[in-house]
Amino acid sequence: PNYGTQYSSYNLARFSSVRNNYQPQQHYRQYSHLYSSYSEYRNSRTSLSRTRRTIRKTCPEGSEASHDTCVDIDECENRDICQHECKNTFGSYQCICPPGYQLMLNGKTCQDVDECLEQSVRCGPNRMCFNMRGSYQCIDTPCPPNYQRDPVSGFCLKNCPPNDLECALSPYALEYKLISLPFGIAANQDLIRLVAYTQDGVMHPRTTFLMVDEEQTAPFALRDENLKGVVYTTRPLREPETYRMRVRASSYSANGTIEYQTTFIVYIAVSAYP
Template sequence: MFPTNPSLCFLNFKPLLLELLVQPLYLFFPGSDCPPPEPLANGRVLGNVFKLDHQVHFLCSPGFQLMGPETRVCLDSQNWSGAQPSCKSSSSSSSHCPTSISTHVRASRCIEFLDSTHCTCEQGYSISSHNSTLCTDIDECELFRRTRPGRLCLHTCVNTAGSFHCECPAGYSLGRDSRSCHDIDECARATHNCSSEQVCVNTYGGHRCVEVDCPRIRNATYIKTSPLRCDRNPCIQGDNACFQAPVSINFHFMSVVSNMSTPTVLFRLSAARILGDTLRFGLLGNRGVQHFSVQRSGRLTGQLVLVNAVQGPATLELDIEMSEMERRVLLGRYVTKVTLFVSPYNF
């Protein structure tokens, strides 16, 4: 039964009528269109049907990358699904930031262009063969391992994430090119540990502290006239054993690299003057003699030649004798004692 009072009836239904009037229009028109999508700066919208469940597609102009959904759907609420996309310059943005996944794996930078995806990596990385969205570290040390030694690093190559660096053995410093190694001269820098009685000899990768003592030879006595030279005292008249002993003994220390190319002239020696008519040069039997040869290079000069390569590390000793003759009679002998320090490296 409806109320008989018309005013009462109106008052009872007025709240319901007001509630219906403020509801969205789609309750009355469920098949209405969505509003046209917003224009896409630096791109365009594909599709011109804006009815329920219909889609529109977004495409950026060349050189720009789509940020956001590629497709939006017209919903029952007469709104488009998702957020409004935008187009950003591909030169300043990428779909993957170069964040590090691990020290040797990073995310690649990928750009979508003309329905294809192009991924790149920062320097020192390459696209993974298993996943184009990942970049793996390039091991430069392994890459150049089979090439000519010294091309990448003179000594040791250490691979790092995205790069590499070179290291030198103890006693060497890295060159300005960050690849070569240079010997540190401890003797010149006064960083050695030699005593005042010792002679500091710089070697490749280190140094030696040597003591120079005059030899003891029967019937002959010697006095040190310089740090590297001993001279014989005058002999008693008629003492042939003393006269047969060297007039002077010089000490010569050299440092060479391993596997030096041969033949190589190591040094020359000469007589300041000659009293006799003949000057002879020869090697005395010591360790390492098989690696050397003494050759005359002038009337008063001879030279020590390395004829066989030496693999270091090694220490070789030999004596070079220079004899002064007069009508095949010995006037005097002069000995140079050579010590060769061979580095374990070829640099």
């Protein structure tokens, strides 16, 4: 067989038409135009990408890029960022304290202002300045008949006339206790431990405690524990209110007779704020 002839014919049929109609300049212009369009498209995409990167880099602190612009970040959406109220500002935020509180150096937590101390409040005779969370109050702390106020401790101490048995059997001392609490204290939380002392200032070794005057709706109770009277909560403190209770401590001698009696008047103020 004549393979050479067939090969020549195949070459002629395969390439003759291309060679006869080939126009290099036309093809160059066509592909040159396409390349130019692609270059412009690529350059435009590159420019847009660089612009977006530039926006991300130049957005100030506290803002973020969104649709080629900078928008503020609302930090106050994080509820734990401030102890009390949070005020959003562009690029930042501000924590605000309730009346009677001041902002701490960390800019987030608030501290109660002790008006009794900082304002040197003078309530007058037989009254005491009670610093409460967010405010203060002057409360009456009178000494009963046959009592005198100790200038050092501020306690009301009994001063009975000679041979006055009724006076001698009355409580020996009267103490005022002031407690200021935040809103939301849980139930079964110890608040204060009351201690009865002898005339020598030593904790009496045989003392019992009894709550003798209390509002029936007050969320507090008393228990004896290691010669101390412990006042604790019976339910969560979720209402701003001031409570008053009276606790009597009876101290006994070794043979079971009463040696001393102390009355504690306890004020407990619950704040409207945590």
